[in-house]
Each structure stands twice: as structure tokens, then as C-alpha cells.
Amino acid sequence: MKTYIQKKQMLIALLVIISSLAVLSFINGNGIKKASAADPLPSWNDGLLKSSIIDYVQKATTANSKGFIPVEDRIATFDNDGTLWAEEPTIELEYAKLAFKKMIKKNPSLAQQQPYKAIIQKDKAYLATVDESTLAAAILKSLSGTTEEEFEKSVKAYFDTVHYVIQKKIHPVIDARYQPQLELLDYLRSNGFKTFICTGGTIEFVRSISVKYYGIPSEQVIGTKLQYKFDEDSRTILREGKIASICDKGGKPVNIQWHIGKIPVFASGNEKSGGDIEMLKYSQMSKYPSFQLLVNHDDAVREFAYQEKNNASINAAMVNKWHVVSMKNDWKTIFSTP
């Protein structure tokens, strides 16, 4: 299991947690149209990408078409952060930050112990040299021993009370969803596709909003798994404060195999960390015609413009002929803000 604990990712997560950035502003597009039969994707600008999606779906659902896919094999997987909702800041890490503060409040002596002390005091010198696994263990400790019921309550409270600033206005977190992707999920489902989330986030965090935010039931959420044990006395699942499997990079195909057992014919991710490359590559191995959709965050005005250091995701898209969404050019509307 050790191979799954990708310590580097935990460090990145922690660095986000400890960098107490002011909440970034989301800049929002205007008016959201309801999808109509005439145009199933009203928030997508007309053009090659939109027509490619529609063409693919039409062929997949037309018997005797070369692109036909039997309904049971119409499996679509979507990354979440940066693909279905905004990830600046990453919503789960905002939650983790609060959970961390609560843990220290409950046990103030932690504030004098490392690595907690360094985290609170933003001691960059210490944090630069500390073993990554020490930091990862500190974060995970905050989740240890909780029951799923307690966790669900805590997350629900978070989503009920925390707000996001979008276009300098306060919004509920739900408004950080991308409207064009909501339409795409609906469009795929109305054509017999089974839509799954395949997220690097922890599975229960995303499940807590998957039905309300995306119309995706909890059993269709694939994500990073925490290690559990079944406690015989209380008959509940307890968190052991360890990660069982990280659902990122090569971990995405592995978790898809465990969960679905089929190669997705439609897969969507985004550039930022390179975390979706393997899922998109895997999708391309389907025996059916497949569709890979990579979201490029290139809209500095309405959302953000960020790029991977090595540009790996966009490069992979070019080499492998994946479809790239230019948020700037392909999306008429960005957010689902009403």
C-alpha cells in the first residue's frame, strides 16, 4: 500500500493549507440558459468542439452506426476539481484548513508541538526540511477515529455555512460549478451514459455534494480512499488516519478498475497538476470510439489563467489528439451562479 501514498501530493496539499491566502475572487459569466432539445449544450459556444461532442454522442446512440456503443458500456468519468468546479482555492483544502484549526482548538497543546507549531506559525524554514510523511500524518490524524456520520455532519455544516466570493459577490459554494459541464453531464445521461466522478479528493467529501451538485449518486463517486476498520463494538466504520489509495495520476485507472471494471469511453479532466493524464490515456484504450476532454484554464478575466510548469497535460492532449476546452473561447458561461 505504501506505493499509493504519494507523499509529494500530501506536501502540496499541506502547503495550500498553510498558505492562508485571502479567498480568491471568482469572476462569473452571465445568464444561464436551460438546455433545450434544439441545443443540448447552450453554454457552449458553437464551433468544432461543441459539434464534435454532439457528433460523438449521436453516433454512440445510433444503432448500426460505426460509433455505436451498447448502453451498458456508455461509461463517462469526470475529474472534479478544476473540471466540474473551480479549484482556486481547492474547496476540499479549505475544508481541511478549518478541520485542522478545530483540531488544534480542541487540543491546544498541539500548537506547541511539531509539525503543528510550524504550520500555525508558518515556519517556512522548518516546513522546508521536515519529512513529508510527518506532515501527511499530521493532516490525516485530524481525520482519524471519526465515524462517517460525524464526518458527514461536519461537511454538511461546512457547505451550509461557507461562502465563496465570485465576481466580488458572496455566493454559496455550489455556484463554483461550471455550467457547461453540468449541461454536458445532463446531455450524456439523457443519452444513456452512466456518469461517474473520479476525483483526487477524498471520496466522502465529494459524495456529500455529488447528488445535489451534479446529480451523481454516492455509488458513482470514485476518489481517494481512506483506510478504515469496522469496529465490532460500535458496528461503525472508523477512519484509521491513513490513506488506502490516492486516486490521482496512475491511481485513477486503478480506482476505475476497482470500482467500475470497464474502461470509460468518455473521460474529462483538466490541466494544472497533470493528474488526469493517465485517466484520459486509459480511456483511449477502449474498444469503442472514445472521447477525451481536457479543460484548459485560459480565461484570466472570467476564471483563472494557470498553466502546468511542464505543460504536460496540454502536451499529452496534442500528442494523443484529445479535445481541449478553451474556457475562454468554448464556454459562453463559466459558473452556475444564478
Added chain:
Amino acid sequence: MKTYIQKKQMLIALLVIISSLAVLSFINGNGIKKASAADPLPSWNDGLLKSSIIDYVQKATTANSKGFIPVEDRIATFDNDGTLWAEEPTIELEYAKLAFKKMIKKNPSLAQQQPYKAIIQKDKAYLATVDESTLAAAILKSLSGTTEEEFEKSVKAYFDTVHYVIQKKIHPVIDARYQPQLELLDYLRSNGFKTFICTGGTIEFVRSISVKYYGIPSEQVIGTKLQYKFDEDSRTILREGKIASICDKGGKPVNIQWHIGKIPVFASGNEKSGGDIEMLKYSQMSKYPSFQLLVNHDDAVREFAYQEKNNASINAAMVNKWHVVSMKNDWKTIFSTP
């Protein structure tokens, strides 16, 4: 992960593999009736158990009833071996036995190496003293490096060619299914329940027949997970020859949490190894009215009569007021043999 590798279970598995028992006879009941609207469970004898099932389902689906369950929470989990099909001999272990023989045929020098030598020569003295993990590793090695596609082909060939002896007649393996349980699965589904398999068997083995045998899609099969890696060059999932998580005993609730994220309201298992006790206990923690169904193998004439050494499953059923199926008294027909 180490905690999940329950070595004892691997030993039990191996002992079954090496005991080259003649194929046991399945004794089959008569005529299979199709379920009708009047009687959704025609292969169940009328009585308290049958009426309890029907009463539970009717209340679960009646709005304003005290027992009503929203459709999205109508989650049912069924064990497979001994619950949905016969387990004397265990069908997956019959497959493993063949895979093992093939491995030695491909690499005959293995036959001179331990523990393979002892297995072939049925060297009980060696096998009684060897470290269990050595044996487990030997079995798992036979699955290492295979792609899922190769495995699927191999399993398909197995189910297409291997036969079972039922009532002294040769039958395809499919006939080892329990007809009353097939009717129960259908009945639950026609009332909005989502049916899952939760098996101690390896997930891909059971998936290979889940649609055809039980009408359950691959994404609704939960089972023992093998450790995989995504191979970047071939873009395929490779088996690493290790177990990631055993879906038995306390591993069943854990795997249900990972896969579904909800407590099943209906759970069915069987007595033999005590492997379903935790799943049934967990199901009882649902906030909705729940139903636990334990199959008791007490029909020496039409199936088998076997009992756990410590009788733990039946005792747990008594203490926790679970429903116990007496195969002898409650089932009019046992097998799905046409």
C-alpha cells in the same frame, strides 16, 4: 494494507485447491416457476419468512408508511458463494486450481520448487508447517502480470467449458445459482432497490458473470481487490500479485463504504465461514428499517448440510433477530437448473 491480508483465509483457499476432491454432486429441485404479479417469489414456500420479505418490501415502497425508504437509499447487498450460488466446491477455487496447473505446465521447473512441489505432490507434512504467506504468495503469483483483458478471456473460457454435476447430470456452471435468490433479486429491483454483490471472491471473477447470471452490472460488484498498477507504456492495468483488500468479515463493511458510501438496508449472506456476520450487523445500523437474511445450508438431500464449527453465524442471527432461510423448509426449489 498488511492488516487486510488475512493469511488464514489464503491458507483455507489453498487447502481447498490442493484437495483434489471429486466434483461433488448437486442435487436439484424440480420445476422453476416464473415470478408472477400474484406471487413475486414462487420458489419460496409460503410461511413467515416469505411474508416477512414481502411485508418489508411493501412498506419500504409505500409513501407515508412507517417503513418507507427513499428510492436512492434502497441499497441491497448479497454475498455470492453459498448465498447466490452453491459453494461446494467453491467455483472460484476450481478456477484457481486450473490456473495453477497451467502455470506449472508453462514453467515445469516450478514443480520441483517449494511450495509448488508440495502442492502437486500433496505433501501434507510440508504444507502443515510452511508459512501461510509463502503459500498465499505462490497462488497470487499465478495472477501477477496478467492484464484484465487476458484474465477476462481466461475466465470466459472457463465458464464456457467447465461443467458441474447436479443430480448426477452434467450442467453448465450457471445452473448452480439458487432460484429463490434470483427471484428475490428481481423482486427487490422491481421495487426500486439497487442490488449489489459483496463477495469474498475476487471482484473481476464475479464480474465476469454478474450480468448474465444475476442481472447485476460490473459496477455493482464489490469484492476482494487485487493490487494493480497502471502501466504507462502499454496503458493497461497490470496485476501486481498482491491483495489490496480482502472483502470478507470486517472487510465487507469497509468495502461497502468505499464502493457505495451508504449502509445497505437489505443484506443477505450465509453460514459456513462466518464471513457475512459483519455485513449483516452493519446493515442493521441503517437509519431505515433493515432486513438481514442468512441462508442456512440445512438441506442434505437437495443441496448440502454443513455447519460452522462454532455456529457463529446462526448464533449471531438469533441474538440479532435476523431472518434465517432454512433451505430445506423455505425453498421450494433450490437450483436454477432448467
